[in-house]
Amino acid sequence: MSDRAPQPVARRLPSDEARDLLVLVRELAEREIAPRAAEEEAAGRFPRELFTLLSGTGLLALPYDSAYGGGDQPYEVYLQMLEELAAARLTVGLGVSVHTLSCHALAHFGTEEQRAAHLPAMLGGGLLGAYCLSEPSSGSDAAALRTRAERDGGDWVLDGTKAWITHGGVADFYTVLARTGGPGPRGITAFLVPGDAPGLSAAAPERKMGMKGSPTAQVHLDGVRVPDARRIGEEGQGFTIALAALDSGRLGIAACAIGVAQAALDEAVAYARERRQFGRPIADFQGLRFLLADMATRIAAGRALYLEAARLRDAGLPFAREAAMAKLSCSDTAMQVTTDAVQVLGGYGYTADFPVERLMREAKVLQIVEGTNQIQRMVIARHVVGPESR
Structure with missing residues (x-):
């Protein structure tokens, strides 16, 4: 609009x-x-x-x-x-x-x-990548993954199924986490798998609430042979590699969330200036002005949080806690702001004629991917209070 x-x-x-x-x-x-x-x-x-x-x-x-x-x-x-x-x-x-x-x-x-x-x-080089950690039975509990990689001479043979893979079926390469040892996080290793490797296939894309243009699919590995030269890091180092990547990835989700929220606010402000009720623009009504002010404040706070975490990362300082905070806060902000934007537009906001309904549907996934917001709270609490007693 x-x-x-x-x-x-x-x-x-x-x-x-x-x-x-x-x-x-x-x-x-x-x-x-x-x-x-x-x-x-x-x-x-x-x-x-x-x-x-x-x-x-x-x-x-x-x-x-x-x-x-x-x-x-x-x-x-x-x-x-x-x-x-x-x-x-x-x-x-x-x-x-x-x-x-x-x-x-x-x-x-x-x-x-x-x-x-x-x-x-x-x-x-025009290539597009995908990240394969989650599985049908291991989402938040990523260390419980079952996909296996077995040595066969100078190669590894991968078997298993990955789930919820963005770009599944269209990616040119996949970073795959697979089990090469016993149970738990120490038995996981990372591999770089070509998208056209024999035995690699993708299921039909999931039917989703939003982001319908982005294919999300299960990826099947059926005897996929990968040379040891495509093993990343040491055997058993995969879970550490995965967590390091996710710290940075959470900042990416935070930035995307603020982008969605900002787009929703822009639409809401433009509509409020144009829509007239009782002889004047609805942007003149204090109740609506306060709502827009709250939306803008949440966005500014989220943006400041993800940028501060990025500066820590750029300085080579620990940033895992701040990354979790940014992902949590920014994705919650996106959900709240897009919901409020639909409210500003009223009945029109609920129709596909205006973009805010799409933005609201898309915002929801940001509270789930790269670790649910409940997982983010666990990560933050661990940094603030310490590990749980057993």
Whole structure:
């Protein structure tokens, strides 16, 4: 509905280059992504060409080392880019976040030879990644995964099923966590699996409440053979690798959540200025003004929280607690703000003629992915109070 005028928010940008980059991202989002978002989401169409475009412009590689085709940008800048993309279309913003998550294991735990062999194509070669941790019987309890990898000479043979995989069936590579040892977190190892590996297949995409343009599917591994050169890290190090990636991934979800919330607020403000009741715009009524003020305040607080966590990460400081706080707060904010936006638009907000109903449906998943918000509270409490007594 609105042209989404730039919002006057406080952002400490590290450089003029970063400022120019974010202006470019917003222009690209407004020109290439937002105009077709509602139509394509309604049709359930996956915009692969947009990811190819983002890869060609270097936007799939921002937080990684330029030696491997990355953009050398701090996470603070990368997350603000995600916010802009998610505000235009969550399928794209979340898709970039998942791709970045899928590259994390190799970029941070791979050998020099592995990074040189694979990262340039993963970051800037038009490829798209997927992250395979969850399974039908292990979601929040990720350490209980059952997918197995057995040694066979110089190879590993993978068997099992992964669930809730964003880009399942369309990804060019999968970062897969599989069990190579006994039960528990110490028996898990990470692998980089090509999307066209024999024995790898995807089920039909899930039928979802929102984000219908983003395929989410089970991924089946039936005797998938992977050379040991595609094992990432040491045997048994996989769970540590997975948790490290998820700390960063939670910040991506937080940024996407604020993008969705900001888009909903923009729509609500534009509508409130135009809609007239009792002879004047409804934006003049104090009850509505207070509601919009609360929405704006929640968004600003969430944005500040994810940016502060990003700055800790960029400084090489611990940030797991802040990442969990940001994911929790920002996704709850997205759900609240989109719900309030529907209320501002009244009956029109409940129709598909206006984008706020889609934004409300999309916001819900952000409270679930990358660790449910109940898991985030457990993580935060562990940092604040200490581990639970047994």
